[in-house]
Amino acid sequence: MAATPWESDLASEIRERFGEGISATSTYLGQNFIVARPDLAIPILEFLKLDCDFDYLVDLTAVDWPKRAERFDIVYILYSFSRNERVRLKIQIADGYKPETAVGVHLTANWLEREVYDMFGVEFAGHPDMRRILMPDEWEGFPLRKDYGILQQDQRWVRENLGIESGQ
Amino acid sequence: MADTTFLDSTELVLNMGPQHPSTHGVLRVILKLDGEKVLGTECIIGYLHRGVEKIAENRTYAQFNPYVDRMDYVAAISNGLGYCLAVEKLLNVEVPARAQAIRVILTELNRIASHLLWLGTHALDIGAITPVFYCLREREEALKIFEKYCGARLTTHAFRIGGLLYETYDGFEQEIIDFCKMFLPHVDEYEELLTNNRIWVGRLKDVGILSGDECKEFGVTGPVLRAAGVKWDLRKAQPYSGYEKYDFEIPTRTNGDTYDRYIVRMEEMRQSVRIMEQAVAAIPEGPIMGKVGKVIKPPVGEAYVSIEAPKGELGYYAVSDGSTQPYRVRVRPPSFVNLQALDRMIRGGLVADVVAVIGTLDIVLGEIDR
């Protein structure tokens, strides 16, 4: 079963409004998602929030696909209380591209974007406080990237801060 | 610069935690104070980071199942349910009705156990020492049922992808009925101890107010959202695991302060008992395992499934690349998102209220740090 096109008023409205920037509106296992051009993420979020009542940003995360030219998927999961409906917005970005922050639209995005930066090294432009959140500040490497091995760690940090040779 | 006298106050930066007992784990909060007044806070988290999401990418689907119990360790069964539902969604399998009913019973029992631990420790933080003994006494009964059902008390690993591994033991139904009967008077007992107590009311009323709109803005869910007057519960809004079959209320309050969140959680425990009574009276016969192969290998795709955990919306975003290992599992932890609202709730309050507000958010650091 593959993803099928998502046909609804909302989907056609988004396609009409953003035109070329939307590369797919699909549905898979009953869950709808939009794939858009990276620079359109914030306008789409704003449009969904203000005009379509998707007022709750459930989650913001990333997926690493190292073999692809646009290496990261940034996924915004949105929910509308009044429609009782979920929609996912995905953008694909290359390593080094700085997507615009969503903090201006949804305050929740603050820590969630920090976590994406911490784990994947994707920096968000205009974020008020772009620091690591879970890992120590001086840690080197981004653990959830696929090229970061599961046993890999910042040996120097462990030695200096914990006084042991290895944290494993 | 203005002349300063010895009466002028200066800003004081106070470090609370990570070993402070009322931060419920290893949360560190940096408080900026003007006398007793809180000017701002900053949360430092990550002390319990174990890289659960990275572990998921290096385990098979079935092997990762026990790890999710270690995130929100006081509500391990809810975590397991969320993860199993997410993988079942990817596999597109139907869970048999009997397994669904047993899952609902155990999850609701776990909700009660989680709320009891919250109530006990929250009361302890505020200074009421008695409730914690009673709460843990009743929680023990719930944990005994878990132990008898699946062999572990806390990190249960109770559910398997596709259904259940364990059939109920002899007398399971009767024990659940007995628990429900025993438990309801005890909830009244806690309320007798606390609800009208002037110290309790004085410490909680109008502390840490968060309005419904602010909740939505911050993505805060669970009892905190319901206490602010938003009647939203995933068990009703998007029912899973057969919740649509049961008749229960969503308790709400309007004020959105710490006291209201306490009332909402107390009422939620009663509603959980209601669900359990209905579910246990009608456990269907039949198989407990769906059509899942020995090797779990979902087709390429992704799914986001969320459930109403005791702390709020617990979501799992799973991506499959068609192999036996998940390509990515993202956990949307309710505590992590809820904690973000701490700054808004406590700004302008007093130092003593910080403890009350951290307690009322019902955070579990294992889930925040993952």
Place this chain on the structure above:
Amino acid sequence: MAGLLKKIFLADLFQGLWVTFRNQDPKLIYTERYPEERPKVAERYRGAPRLNINPDNGETLCIACNLCALACPETLIVVTSERNEETKRKELTTFTYDTSRCMFCGLCEDACPVDALELTQDFEMATYTREGQIWDRQTLEEGPRPTQYKC
């Protein structure tokens, strides 16, 4: 008026104290006096691992199929086996189980096709050294032997 009287006479506090008083009944004591009083754990309890032996001839039930080692999320089981030239069967030589990394999820006992590996009701597994946590075949077959303290 009633509210004011209740406030003056501390009704709310006495209400709570009455609950505390009711719970003073000695019948309601829940404390278990471990280790004098042994807790009875449930039948399905997942505790110390054991490698079952056939009670009739004392031979191990394990067929060295390695399924438990594959099922284990922490890969803490190491099974080695040797081919018996007479019977053409694999026979178990060593079985190592690192309990210090075990999280007692029970996936190994689910995987075992002959019910040889089992998580038992023993729960006293503390040792004085880290090496003591790594159990070999002999310990697994005999079970842990915690020191008994008489008082």
